[in-house]
Amino acid sequence: MRIHQDGETITVSFPKDAASGLINNQLDSLSLKFDGVLENVSQDTVYTTCAHDAVDSVLAGVNACVFCYGQTGAGKTFSMSGDEQNYAHRGIIPRALHHIFKEVDLRTDKVYRVEVSYMEIYNEGLYDLLADNPAAADNLAILDDASNTVVRGLTRVEVRSEEEALAQFFTGEQGRSTAVHVLNNSSSRSHALFSVYVETRASAEASERALLSKLHLVDLAGSERTKKTNPSGEQLREASCINKSLTFLEQVVNALARKDNHVPFRQSKLTAALRDALGGNCRTVMLANLWPEAAHLDECVSTLRFASRVRCLETSAVVNQSADPVLALRKAERQVKELRQELAMRDMLSGRGRVGYEDLSEGEQLELQQLVLRYLNGSAQLDELPMDSLKRIKETYKAFKAVAGSWAAASAHGSAHGGAADAAAGQGDVAEFDGAGVGDVDTSSSGFCIGTAPMQARPPASPSAAAGRADSSASNAAAGAAGKPGLSPRMAPPSRMSMSSPSPRTQLQTATQQQQQQLTRPGSPLLQQGQKGQLAAAAGGAAELLFDHNALFSKYKHSVADGKRQAEQVKQQQQQVAELKQQIKDIGLQVNSSKEEIDSLSMQLEARKAVTPAGNRSSSSSGGADAGVLDNDQYVLMQQVKAAKARYRTAFDSLRELRGSLDPAVDSLAAAKEALLAGFDAWLAAQQGQQLGATQQIAAWRGDDEMDPGEAFERMELARKAAQAGDPSSTAFFAAASKTGRAAVRSPGSTMRS
Numbered sequence: 001m002r003i004h005q006d007g008e009t010i011t012v013s014f015p016k017d018a019a020s021g022l023i024n025n026q027l028d029s030l031s032l033k034f035d036g037v038l039e040n041v042s043q044d045t046v047y048t049t050c051a052h053d054a055v056d057s058v059l060a061g062v063n064a065c066v067f068c069y070g071q072t073g074a075g076k077t078f079s080m081s082g083d084e085q086n087y088a089h090r091g092i093i094p095r096a097l098h099h100i101f102k103e104v105d106l107r108t109d110k111v112y113r114v115e116v117s118y119m120e121i122y123n124e125g126l127y128d129l130l131a132d133n134p135a136a137a138d139n140l141a142i143l144d145d146a147s148n149t150v151v152r153g154l155t156r157v158e159v160r161s162e163e164e165a166l167a168q169f170f171t172g173e174q175g176r177s178t179a180v181h182v183l184n185n186s187s188s189r190s191h192a193l194f195s196v197y198v199e200t201r202a203s204a205e206a207s208e209r210a211l212l213s214k215l216h217l218v219d220l221a222g223s224e225r226t227k228k229t230n231p232s233g234e235q236l237r238e239a240s241c242i243n244k245s246l247t248f249l250e251q252v253v254n255a256l257a258r259k260d261n262h263v264p265f266r267q268s269k270l271t272a273a274l275r276d277a278l279g280g281n282c283r284t285v286m287l288a289n290l291w292p293e294a295a296h297l298d299e300c301v302s303t304l305r306f307a308s309r310v311r312c313l314e315t316s317a318v319v320n321q322s323a324d325p326v327l328a329l330r331k332a333e334r335q336v337k338e339l340r341q342e343l344a345m346r347d348m349l350s351g352r353g354r355v356g357y358e359d360l361s362e363g364e365q366l367e368l369q370q371l372v373l374r375y376l377n378g379s380a381q382l383d384e385l386p387m388d389s390l391k392r393i394k395e396t397y398k399a400f401k402a403v404a405g406s407w408a409a410a411s412a413h414g415s416a417h418g419g420a421a422d423a424a425a426g427q428g429d430v431a432e433f434d435g436a437g438v439g440d441v442d443t444s445s446s447g448f449c450i451g452t453a454p455m456q457a458r459p460p461a462s463p464s465a466a467a468g469r470a471d472s473s474a475s476n477a478a479a480g481a482a483g484k485p486g487l488s489p490r491m492a493p494p495s496r497m498s499m500s501s502p503s504p505r506t507q508l509q510t511a512t513q514q515q516q517q518q519l520t521r522p523g524s525p526l527l528q529q530g531q532k533g534q535l536a537a538a539a540g541g542a543a544e545l546l547f548d549h550n551a552l553f554s555k556y557k558h559s560v561a562d563g564k565r566q567a568e569q570v571k572q573q574q575q576q577v578a579e580l581k582q583q584i585k586d587i588g589l590q591v592n593s594s595k596e597e598i599d600s601l602s603m604q605l606e607a608r609k610a611v612t613p614a615g616n617r618s619s620s621s622s623g624g625a626d627a628g629v630l631d632n633d634q635y636v637l638m639q640q641v642k643a644a645k646a647r648y649r650t651a652f653d654s655l656r657e658l659r660g661s662l663d664p665a666v667d668s669l670a671a672a673k674e675a676l677l678a679g680f681d682a683w684l685a686a687q688q689g690q691q692l693g694a695t696q697q698i699a700a701w702r703g704d705d706e707m708d709p710g711e712a713f714e715r716m717e718l719a720r721k722a723a724q725a726g727d728p729s730s731t732a733f734f735a736a737a738s739k740t741g742r743a744a745v746r747s748p749g750s751t752m753r754s
């Protein structure tokens, strides 16, 4: 075998087979041309020549694939993965990861997201080498549409550094299937596809314009002549699977080279997985690994012929602009934000003041629900409900719904509670009074039917009933007096509370009290404030109160000095805004009535002019009087119009002034609310902090930076290895190898797959 001086052509000379006689048609040499032939070169040269540009393409948004093909023992795994014991002999995959992350670090004007996957095709089965749960890992399927090949179910791990990516690679390597045979004491028994997925965005803002590209780095299993390797049992089956899938690969390559209409990609898992790389949107490089010894001449020729056919294939690699729905959503969100700003500017220019279009925070929702409650019980006016935008009106409806829902829940809870209490009381009574009829229907009474109780009947002395009594309101007490002994008065629905139906206002207040109690109960639908989980962990009797965000907020506003002061400021600002709004409303009415007055007087004046007595008109027309001369009535009307106009102007000026002062007042109110909520948050955090155990606090103070002696030793070891390798950038390689226990694994031996 001879490499020509152009560094691209190989000529293989075949020795004459003496047994065939002197005259025969035997081919005596074969010359094939390639993009390059490498012999006795470093791994670095292999990477630079074969993979560097492919990796650059991926960073530019173009798919790429580098795969190694050749007979068993020819050095495919050495080229792709390299020698993990020797940093200088690391292969294409570690070098590609270094290359990618070096560029990612350098290109600070772009935002990158990198993921990796590692899949093995063993005996026509797909295996996920990065899956947490290997049992579920072989549940993979290759899906292909016209433009993209995807492996459904394959684990893709996001990696933020070279070290993380290498750690994933080394972890995957540990799961690969290898076996010993005469030609290789660590022969790969599977095809391995390590893939890197790169998402590139111009900047965090322009998030929807992403480039999505993938790099497949493929170490194919080696073809083997079974008569040379003499496999048996499981290894024979493996060898036959490997050879079969490589034959299918050849068939696909031949069909692509002939430009057949049908290319049998689906014949095997390998060809289905490499569909993109061989005939689609991908920049593909093939490394043909040779074992150039006379004993392996046939295999070399076969590899060279295959490589020569692959070289003729055409792919159509393009930059992959993203059509990711998540990114499209981000774009829509940005448009919404811009439109909101536009709306705010229009409101400002049209003098509408500050209008709320944003979603309400949890605190604001809570405040709105409390305002709705106040409106329902009559202590707030309709004007106080926010109606300045459709968004706010919808939020108000939501608050009504939340209140109503909670109200219904309170009522249902009351019924259930009552029912349970009834049942409990009934059972107790059965034991105590031998079936006396607590809760029996009183058929003799008219109107509402309520149960009649025996004289001896008493409410059960359960703690919950006692608690119910303790916090029952006056109306509840009345209900208790008139109601059933076993029914908690606090929770009884109004219609069952009393024979005499309470006034709607009383019903409303009672229900509102129930609503407020419901609001302050743990688990209330209005109280999903996210604090419960943390606070539940906190111990101590006082922690019970911490479950309830509302109660805490109320406590902060009414019992904590800062909270009281901030709540008072909010109240003052609210009053000021309410007063201003009222004044604007009043003065607006004045402006409108002045306008109407002017219109009416002007019409009267016109009418008066139209019906001026003919005598006056004739005198005018005779030239004895000026056409501008008015009669007395007209003069009076004219004066009234003047006065009305003056009033209109004054009122309008006041209106403008008031409107001008509304915005700052609304801003101050918003600031006061914000201060109150911020103060509450700080206070709440302090409360939680006090409840954290000392151990947790110490752990939190120590942070992640402190290293224990073991970690410090580990770091020193890595620095030493990097120094030995003579390359400071090798630290990531050694760190990942050390983390994954790489050096200790892959002992040559039996197949790891079962």
Ligand SMILES: Nc1ncnc2c1ncn2[C@@H]1O[C@H](COP(=O)(O)OP(=O)(O)OP(=O)(O)O)[C@@H](O)[C@H]1O
Binding pocket: 070, 071, 072, 073, 074, 075, 076, 077, 078, 079, 083, 184, 186, 187, 188, 189, 220, 221, 222, 223, 289
């Ligand atoms: N360029 C090289 N320099 C040094 N050693 C090499 C080189 N190429 C291969 N080897 C060694 O040859 C042996 C076989 O190589 P390797 O396992 O990479 O072959 P392979 O083609 O992947 O075989 P298989 O298909 O059986 O997996 C290994 O011990 C490897 O370290």
